Amino acid sequence: MRKTLLALALAALSASSVLAADLGGKLFKVGSDTTSPPMESVDPATGQIVGFDVDVVNAICAKINCKAEFVTTGWDGIFAALDQGNFDFVASGVSITEERKKAMDFTDPYIVNSQAVLMRVEDAVSSAEDFKAKGLKLSAQANTTDADVAASIVGKENVLAYDTFSASVLALKNKDVDGVVINGANADAYEKEFAGELVAPIRGLSSDPLGLVFRKGDPNVAAFNEGIKAIREDGTLDKLVQKYWGTN
Template identity: 65%
Template sequence: MLREFIAATVFGTMMIAGAQAADLGGQVLKIGSDTTYPPMETVDEKTGEIVGFDVDIMDAICAKINCKAEFVTTAWDGIFAALVQGEFDVVMSGVSITDERKKTMDFSDPYLVVSQAILLRVEDEGTSLDAFQNGSKTLAAQTGTTNAQLAEKLVTRDNTRLYDTFAAAILALQNADVDGVIIDGTSAHAYEQEFAGELTAAIKGLESDPLGIVFQKGSPMVDAFNEGLEQIKADGTWDALVAKYWGVEN
């Protein structure tokens, strides 16, 4: 069920009556994104286009507030520095909203709340969380993520293996270089489907993270995007996209 992966929706369903509609005047916005994280964002192997839930959400918001999104692939390591330096107008890449990040960047209202999970090899699916916490097993995650922070909390830094991309962490799991990969439950579900019979999201419902769209500090666009978020929730677009990617409606 979707609630295993998405902890909650966090924005209302009522429009503000009579409010002035936001309009960004058709502006083309560069969206920085680490496009290696299905189903949030990835590169379609056949078309070369960047696709995913984040892309569809961004396009839906832009349709409401009159802008156009141009997603740009960039490595996670350095993505926030690039935003601060003005290389992008926005970052949308399954980014967790944290107090530390809010010191240097602004966030939209959360557009999704996800719970973290641990991917295991199918032959190890009976492994418990306690087995990781007793110090005998290793966890992999992408460096610089809240997943990595949780991994260190669960198994200590010594038993945490960090990788530049989640794809590399998944490969390490497949090669039995690590015992598990800690990852957002939404993406764990995608990898579980991609590697059916090989990998399984056997440990679910760990800490929850709200995801937000990221802006330069003081950006005047935050209110407009929050208005767009509210609108796509109110008109059913958000529910339709959740159903598209996870097979059920909220």
Template identity: 60%
Template sequence: MFKKLLAAATVAALAAPAAFAADLEGRVLKIGTDATYPPMETVDEATGKIVGFDVDVMNAICAEINCVPNFVNTAWDGIFAALQQGEFDLVISGVSITPEREETMDFSEPYIVVSQAILLRVDDASMTLGDFKAGGKKLAAQTGTTNAQLAEELVGRENVSLYDNFSAAILALQNADVHGVIIDGTSAAAYEQEFAGELTVGITGLKSDPLGIVFQEGDATVDAVNEGLAAIKADGTLDKLIGQYWGTN
């Protein structure tokens, strides 16, 4: 299941040859992230710290290029505006690289490619896209995401309910206010595990998205981060993290 939820293109195929990594000389990088999206980023209830795959990726990059990551939990609907205003040095938050976003922001090289999926209640596991398109069945998504854009393309805006974060969308699904949630397959799998027997990844094989780290346009820090990213691709660290979270290796 987890292998199917990652796109066919592998991270290894995206890797450029590693060069000598840059040295940011211990610079503290303030990093915006919306920590409501397991397993990419979430808040550990026991420690209050932000944890997840994106956090581990950025920690590994900083180990290569000598920087100190400082993660700041920020609502998704304001995260890019905060970056543009200089509140962050970068954003890592399961962000899809799109032509529209590239017009106003710079991205690192992709660090993973994910395939979108639809999370359903177990009782509705046989539902299809046709059931949503027919009307009367609501598909939920987080506002301002590529998931929401795809939902509208697939089933029409009238059949889509938007929420400020995915936690609210998942709760709406559990409460039967909606019939499905469109979400990156990697996170859909995490919710399926968390709510085993209640929720299931019912529709897969949708559009694939490369994810990248986001910077203000023209910020030279992207070059250093790309060097660190190339290093953790080349030495297998990134593949190990993917295997740790999704058992794909």
């Protein structure tokens, strides 16, 4: 009998490590700034929103029995739109910061990202110190931790902030700035898209844990945390990292 009870207890413990909450097929609207491949973007061929964050959310929903409908929303107003109830949560490569946690609730991190500096190949420098010493200008997407990192390198007066990542990169290509502070995941995508033209030799400037963002007090955070744990434990998250970056 003792052996039977022990076996049942171990089985229950094992099951608890992989079973997640059940949200009964609930549909969640998800706000996302779809200008940041490979995290999220609009596939020009299909018009569908695709990317790492999309796959992560769908994988979580597969674990906790829910569905996700992504809604394109500009970064500048994305948190206000969340507060107004335009969607249920945000999945848009959002860095978890103490300041943001005062106004919104985050899930546990699902990935840790780091900043890089994207530059023109012909003008590339090898260190952040070179930007300071040479009085170079940086751009970044406004109201992001990327913009904060850029200001820490060259001073706020030498940072041009844009509404989208793509506008920041366009400024670089037009030689309005000398570099773009961008998260490493996006830098990889732009290096591939503009091979031989743009390069990101400066990496690992700052590490940011990324989380899904909910309104303060939303009870669904706990379920999504269970989903994140489940896709981490069963290897799904590693497979998605491998899919987009070839490493984990």
